[in-house]
Amino acid sequence: xxxxxxxxxxxxxxxxxxxxxxxxxxxxxxxxxxxxxxxxxxxxxxxxxxxxxxxxxxxxxxxxxxxxxxxxxxxxxxxxxxxxxxxxxxxxxxxxxxxxxxxxxxxxxxxxxxxxxxxxxxxxxxxxxxxxxxxxxxxxxxxxxxxxxxxxxxxxxxxxxxxxxxxxxxxxxxxxxxxxxxxxxxxxxxxxxxxxxxxxxxxxxxxxxxxxxxxxxxxxxxxxxxxxxxxxxxxxxxxxxxxxxxxxxxxxxxxxxxxxxxxxxxxxxxxxxxxxxxxxxxxxxxxxxxxxxxxxxxxxxxxxxxxxxx
Amino acid sequence: xxxxxxxxxxxxxxxxxxxxxxxxxxxxxxxxxxxxxxxxxxxxxxxxxxxxxxxxxxxxxxxxxxxxxxxxxxxxxxxxxxxxxxxxxxxxxxxxxxxxxxxxxxxxxxxxxxxxxxxxxxxxxxxxxxxxxxxxxxxxxxxxxxxxxxxxxxxxxxxxxxxxxxxxxxxxxxxxxxxxxxxxxxxxxxxxxxxxxxxxxxxxxxxxxxxxxxxxxxxxxxxxxxxxxxxxxxxxxxxxxxxxxxxxxxxxxxxxxxxxxxxxxxxxxxxxxxxxxxxxxxx
Numbered sequence: 001x002x003x004x005x006x007x008x009x010x011x012x013x014x015x016x017x018x019x020x021x022x023x024x025x026x027x028x029x030x031x032x033x034x035x036x037x038x039x040x041x042x043x044x045x046x047x048x049x050x051x052x053x054x055x056x057x058x059x060x061x062x063x064x065x066x067x068x069x070x071x072x073x074x075x076x077x078x079x080x081x082x083x084x085x086x087x088x089x090x091x092x093x094x095x096x097x098x099x100x101x102x103x104x105x106x107x108x109x110x111x112x113x114x115x116x117x118x119x120x121x122x123x124x125x126x127x128x129x130x131x132x133x134x135x136x137x138x139x140x141x142x143x144x145x146x147x148x149x150x151x152x153x154x155x156x157x158x159x160x161x162x163x164x165x166x167x168x169x170x171x172x173x174x175x176x177x178x179x180x181x182x183x184x185x186x187x188x189x190x191x192x193x194x195x196x197x198x199x200x201x202x203x204x205x206x207x208x209x210x211x212x213x214x215x216x217x218x219x220x221x222x223x224x225x226x227x228x229x230x231x232x233x234x235x236x237x238x239x240x241x242x243x244x245x246x247x248x249x250x251x252x253x254x255x256x257x258x259x260x261x262x263x264x265x266x267x268x269x270x271x272x273x274x275x276x277x278x279x280x281x282x283x284x285x286x287x288x289x290x291x292x293x294x295x296x297x298x299x300x301x302x303x304x305x306x307x308x309x310x
Numbered sequence: 311x312x313x314x315x316x317x318x319x320x321x322x323x324x325x326x327x328x329x330x331x332x333x334x335x336x337x338x339x340x341x342x343x344x345x346x347x348x349x350x351x352x353x354x355x356x357x358x359x360x361x362x363x364x365x366x367x368x369x370x371x372x373x374x375x376x377x378x379x380x381x382x383x384x385x386x387x388x389x390x391x392x393x394x395x396x397x398x399x400x401x402x403x404x405x406x407x408x409x410x411x412x413x414x415x416x417x418x419x420x421x422x423x424x425x426x427x428x429x430x431x432x433x434x435x436x437x438x439x440x441x442x443x444x445x446x447x448x449x450x451x452x453x454x455x456x457x458x459x460x461x462x463x464x465x466x467x468x469x470x471x472x473x474x475x476x477x478x479x480x481x482x483x484x485x486x487x488x489x490x491x492x493x494x495x496x497x498x499x500x501x502x503x504x505x506x507x508x509x510x511x512x513x514x515x516x517x518x519x520x521x522x523x524x525x526x527x528x529x530x531x532x533x534x535x536x537x538x539x540x541x542x543x544x545x546x547x548x549x550x551x552x553x554x555x556x557x558x559x560x561x562x563x564x565x566x567x568x569x570x571x572x573x574x575x576x577x578x579x580x581x582x583x584x585x586x587x588x589x590x591x592x593x
Contacts, residue, residue, distance in 0.1 A: 022495055027402055034398040035410070037391045040439075041463055042416045045428045048438065052431065091337045098330040102322070110334070112578065116342055119574040121524025122422075123544040124563045127551065128345035131352050136556060138348050176341055200323045209325035231418075238421025241526035241544065245551060258423035258527070265427050265531065274431075277424040284419035291419075292412040 046281065053278035056271040064264075064275040069252045073260035073276070076168065080243075080256065081236040084175040088232055092183025093225070097217075100191035101199065111188070117180040125177045126245025133164040133173075166248030171256060174242040179232045186228035187221055194220055223298045227291065234287040238280055349567065352560040364561040373543040374565075376454055380542075381522035384461035385469075385515045392469025392514060393507070399470070400477045414470050417463055422527025429460050430531035452534030457542060460529045465518030472514035473507060476584065480506060509584040516580055520573040524566065 021027070054061055064070060095114060099107060117125065132138045164170045198220065202212040218225075240258040247254040251263060257276055264273035353361065364370070398404075399411050417425065433440045433450035440450055450456045480503065488498045526544040533540040541549075543566055550559035 021401075026495075030394055031398050031402055031404050034391075034395045038395065038410060038413065041466065042413050044438070045425065045432060045463070046413075046416065046420075048432055049424060049428050052428075087337075091334065094330040094337075095334040097326060098334050101324050102327045102331070104327075104331070110338075112574070113338060113342065115574070116346070119520055119524075119570045120346070121544050121547075121563075121566055121570070122526050123547050123551075124349070124524070124566060127547065127556075127559055127563055128348055130551065131348040131556065131560065132345050134556070138351065173341075177345070180341055196324060203323050203325075212324070213326075234419050238419075238424070240421060240423040240426075244526075245548070258421050261423050261427060270427075270431065273427055277427060280421045280424050284416065284421070284424075287419040288412050288415055291415065292408070 046285075049274055049277055049281045052271065052274035055274070060271060061275045061278075064269075064272040065279070069255065069263075070260055070276055072252045073255045073257045074279070076171065076255065077237050077257040079168070080172050080175040081233055083172050084179055084236045085229060085233050087176060088179055089183050089225070089229060091180070092185075092187050092228060093221075095184045096187035096191045096221075097213075099188050100194075101196045114181050114184050114188075117177055120177075122178060122239065122241025123245055125242035126174050129170055129173050129177070129246050130165055133170065135165070137165075165246055166250070167254060170246035171243050171254065174246045175236050175239055178239050178242050179236045182232035182235065183225065183228035186224045186231075190221055190224040191217075223294055223301065227294045227298075230287055230290050230294065234283065237283060346567075349560055349563055352556065353564045356557050356561060360557070361561045361564075364558045365565050369537050369541065370543070370546055370562055372538045373541050373546045376457060376540065377523060377543045380454060380457040380461050381519050381525075384458050384465050384522055385518040387462055388465045388469045388518050389511055389515050392466055393473055393511065395466075396470045396473040396477055400474060415467050417465075417467050422464075422525070423531075425463060425528040426460070426531035429463060429528065430456075433459060433532060451532055452536065452540060454540055456532035456534070457529055457540060460532050461522040461525060464525050464528050465522055468518040468521065469511070469514035472517065472584070473510045476507060476510040509580060509586070513577060513580040513584045516573060516577045520570060520577065523573070524570065 022030070065074075095110075098104075099110065120128075130137060162169075164173070198216050199212050202216045203209075207215065238258060239256075240262070243256055244259060244262070247256065247259055249255055249259055249263065251260075255263060257280055261273050261276045261280075264270075264276065356364075395414065399407065399414075430451060431437050433443075433456060435441070435444055435449070435451065437451075443450060448455070450459055484502055484506075485498050488502045489495070493501065524544060525542075526548075529542055530545060533542065533545075535541050535545050543562065547559045547562050547566075550556075550562070
């Protein structure tokens with residue numbers, strides 16, 4: 001679930017009136033409570049990851065990352081993200097175009113269904129793919145080598161040694177599922193707010209559908225799209241529960257970075273686990289930095305638009 | 311309007327409706343609806359007695375109590391501290407505010423496995439925080455308190471990010487009116503500001519609660535997963551899956567999904583209610 005919390009919102013400048021402020025003591029106390037709570041729950045864990053990562057020295061750190069299993073986990077994590085993020089991007093743009101630019105019945109139901117993956121536990125997200133593609137699953141039954149309903153397909157897949165569950169395709173599918181709504185939910189409200197008059201003007205002036213999209217719509221939704229991609233990517237690379245179910249956790253083959261961290265941790269190789277974790281923590285920091293930067297860009301854009309409008 | 315009536319025929323100026331809606335429905339069905347349907351398809355292969363037996367087995371019952379209880383209290387704690395954080399970020403200026411504001415989203419951005427091993431190590435008996443709590447008689451790692459801590463970490467941004475925009479858009483004139491009519495600051499807060507924030511706080515609570523119910527990665531390391539004591543419901547499902555008992559895993563998943571969907575419905579209603587108070591949206 002991530003609804004309103006990550007929705008693209010532009011901060012509004014608030015004019016502070018001294019007449020309705022709190023006494024300085026109360027103000028300081030509140031700031032103090034907030035900062036203590038945040039340092040204890042957010043700042044300390046973040047610092048801790050990096051100190052633990054280098055607990056056994058810089059040599060051990062790079063040795064852990066150079067390990068073939070770690071390297072394979074890093075590659076797999078990137079593979080999953082590189083497939084999942086663009087697919088969900090195309091989906092997000094298509095869904096936002098249909099929902100924001102046209103009127104049709106059942107729009108609200110569609111919006112709710114798009115959000116559905118956020119309210120499904122990651123473990124269940126993995127489970128559903130096992131139930132569809134697993135050996136005893138829905139489609140798995142059709143491909144079962146003993147009693148295949150489509151023998152040619154089963155034979156071909158067996159020859160190719162093609163597996164979905166406990167293999168890379170399952171990991172990619174689970175990643176797509178958990179990151180499914182990210183881009184769509186940024187673009188839909190944005191494109192709804194922008195309306196359709198600009199695109200209609202372009203069409204009336206003779207632009208083709210694609211020209212309208214590339215030259216009018218895309219520049220307008222650029223920042224929202226980037227924002228959605230950043231969040232989608234962070235989740236895709238960091239997903240643990242859903243991937244844990246479908247991966248089978250074969251070291252060097254079907255372990256992603258989060259699964260490799262778990263494996264190292266279970267081996268009591270804490271420094272190693274934190275070394276790999278530090279890469280993902282770095283990714284989180286870059287994500288937060290980019291996110292803040294995009295919000296800033298968008299706020300500036302909105303300010304300019306307001307000035308022009310005035 | 312994309313649709314115009316010219317000589318009685320509907321003409322859409324913008325192209326691509328069928329293409330984009332078609333692709334949206336196809337992709338939604340393929341990735342989300344059909345696989346989710348598989349859970350209910352699998353559940354129908356169980357007899358009612360089997361289903362009931364599985365979902366009411368003692369370990370499952372204990373896990374529901376823990377999952378719901380810890381999620382509830384974690385969301386409650388976050389309502390209090392999340393409101394303070396949102397208030398401080400919107401109303402006051404202080405050193406490092408922009409960094410603090412960005413850092414609030416850390417639980418969204420930090421992969422759950424990283425959060426999991428970090429919290430587990432920090433709160434272990436030899437950890438930076440665990441060491442300090444031990445003399446007080448508080449054990450966090452491998453206890454239900456640990457589950458609560460992990461879920462508090464995960465839920466914080468939901469409250470802050472739902473309350474923040476509402477707080478930013480509150481009309482200062484309402485507060486001024488109240489104070490010029492003689493209300494003191496606490497009265498203004500409790501009688502004017504808080505009622506307007508209530509829908510947002512409830513929405514944030516529901517979002518944090520819903521996320522906590524399904525949370526897996528950040529909890530399992532600190533919880534220690536002791537049967538009947540610190541096993542959350544997703545861990546029960548994972549356990550059945552590890553034994554390849556897909557029927558049992560599905561039965562418990564159905565229970566969780568039903569609760570999740572009910573919560574999703576509640577959240578939609580709450581968000582509609584919240585937006586009524588969002589003056590910025592009305593403008």
